[in-house]
Amino acid sequence: MGSPVYEISKDFVFSAAHQIRFHGGKCERLHGHNWRVRVHARASTLNRIGMVIDFADLQRLVAEVGSRFDHQNVNEVAPFDQENTTAELLARFFYQEMSRRLADLEGGRVTVSRVDVWENEGSLAVYREE
Numbered sequence: 001m002g003s004p005v006y007e008i009s010k011d012f013v014f015s016a017a018h019q020i021r022f023h024g025g026k027c028e029r030l031h032g033h034n035w036r037v038r039v040h041a042r043a044s045t046l047n048r049i050g051m052v053i054d055f056a057d058l059q060r061l062v063a064e065v066g067s068r069f070d071h072q073n074v075n076e077v078a079p080f081d082q083e084n085t086t087a088e089l090l091a092r093f094f095y096q097e098m099s100r101r102l103a104d105l106e107g108g109r110v111t112v113s114r115v116d117v118w119e120n121e122g123s124l125a126v127y128r129e130e
């Protein structure tokens with residue numbers, strides 16, 4: 001029998017503007033998206049009431065990370081004033097920030113397994129670490 005793995009996810013949606021630097025095409029012009037970020041959290045043991053982590057706590061953490069972008073120009077919000085605003089780099093940012101917050105809250109029992117970022121319904125980037 002395999003070892004147990006429990007995984008939950010929470011979505012966070014924000015509306016913002018951005019431009020892809022050096023794109024050379026239409027995406028270099030200022031434009032907007034309703035980004036959807038899905039953070040997947042995993043644990044091999046559950047807490048005392050049978051949860052990886054409460055959905056509400058995961059929502060609070062992802063909102064802490066993501067709210068800074070809502071109704072902003074993402075290119076002006078650190079660290080994206082210094083790096084490109086691709087879905088891949090946004091996914092990596094959410095992964096790193098959420099990993100830090102979950103480690104602080106749960107002491108390593110709960111980790112981020114992946115982050116999905118949709119720029120629109122059909123365009124998805126995934127970041128995970130192996």
Ligand SMILES: Nc1nc2c(c(=O)[nH]1)N=C([C@H](O)[C@H](O)COP(=O)(O)OP(=O)(O)OP(=O)(O)O)CN2
Pocket residue numbers: 020027031085086087088119120122123125
């Ligand atoms: N690998 C990536 N490619 C592109 C990214 C990205 O983050 N990673 N981003 C863009 C632009 O942000 C662009 O706004 C989104 O591109 P696209 O999905 O092509 O957007 P459209 O609204 O034009 O979608 P259609 O399905 O073509 O209507 C570009 N590439």
Ligand SMILES: [Zn+2]
Pocket residue numbers: 018027031032033119
């Ligand atoms: Zn775009």
